[in-house]
Ligand code: HEC
């Protein structure tokens with residue numbers, strides 16, 4: 001228990017340090033917000049990517065299977081994501097407010113720290129009443145151009161995701177949504193915020209979800225050294241980084257066939273900068289990369305997990321759905337020599353007869369890949385005040 005408490009205290013994003021917690025109750029913290037909201041509608045998207053709400057299409061699934069008519073996928077509109085500055089401002093306050101958890105100790109920001117590109121640096125995170133999440137907290141960068149969210153790709157849009165952690169017992173302990181509504185209605189600083197965002201003070205689950213999705217959706221990045229390089233033929237990168245870029249996009253390493261486009265994420269949806277390569281295994285942007293012969297956590301199914309975006313990857317360690325790898329070197333070593341021959345291993349890692357094919361990278365190639373991955377860090381995103389904790393004074 002003591003150990004759990006000290007883990008909680010260590011979590012940088014926590015609104016109240018544990019020591020303060022007792023004294024805070026009567027004398028609650030209020031968010032400090034700018035009089036004119038930040039320009040959350042000015043999305044900073046990587047070159048060639050589109051927000052899901054603009055391309056407005058998504059493969060239709062029924063019971064986990066894609067719907068096909070005459071051999072063609074069927075598309076359905078996805079929720080339109082138009083970011084409004086006051087709605088996202090409300091979302092910012094909600095994101096960092098521990099009131100969203102049953103016992104006022106956990107906020108979204110407790111497990112999603114801005115300076116770590118919204119991951120938390122831990123293998124697993126501590127949620128409500130010290131319970132540990134079953135999966136590694138995910139970084140949040142450009143979720144608006146992805147159509148599959150969570151490690152098992154179970155959510156397609158930000159909107160249907162946002163209330164899930166709040167209602168999830170382990171993460172925040174607030175499965176009774178009407179109690180949350182009541183709590184927010186009784187918190188003075190929310191009245192003007194709901195009013196500015198939606199025109200009335202009324203608190204509803206729909207509004208909470210919309211505000212959180214808009215805030216999270218506004219978290220975008222196109223200011224990394226890689227992005228700068230897109231405009232100057234990568235003259236700003238070192239020789240090693242440029243070699244890494246070439247290997248990443250080569251037929252041999254195939255990294256970019258999964259971590260694709262300029263968002264380095266799955267290529268199978270509205271975020272697909274190439275207009276939709278829906279070939280086989282990458283459906284729902286989840287696949288099996290041979291981490292284990294037997295998966296304890298099956299993910300979407302049979303060890304298929306979301307192909308995560310590699311934006312800000314240097315900041316979101318440890319890696320994989322279970323945080324098993326501490327460094328990028330370990331991740332690259334997995335692809336080079338550690339792929340297991342799982343029966344559902346992605347065919348990109350087999351020789352055509354179903355036998356596993358390791359990449360067998362040289363020492364230099366591995367170093368170059370790691371150096372390249374580090375060019376995806378956007379240090380402006382992680383210090384931009386519009387995504388920072390408004391309760392910190
Ligand atoms: C106790 C830690 C914890 C808290 C609190 C928490 N999260 Fe998460 N978050 C996680 C973990 C762990 C995952 C991956 C879960 C999974 O795949 O099942 C995740 C996944 C996500 C993702 C998916 C990212 C992607 O690329 O697919 C988003 C977005 C997100 N959380 C937003 C939020 C919001 C908004 C809140 C507050 C309402 C919140 N989180 C609260 C730990 C947490």
Ligand code: HEC
Pocket residue numbers: 248253254255256257258259286287288289291305306307308310313316318319320321322328331332335346348359369
């Ligand atoms: C067949 C598709 C595929 C290919 C090819 C591929 N990856 Fe991945 N990558 C994934 C999936 C899926 C995951 C998440 C697996 C999990 O957590 O179980 C992942 C995870 C990662 C992660 C960790 C991300 C995180 O947030 O924890 C890194 C880094 C990474 N890959 C880099 C690379 C590099 C570098 C290459 C090329 C050498 C590569 N990948 C090739 C599908 C792929």
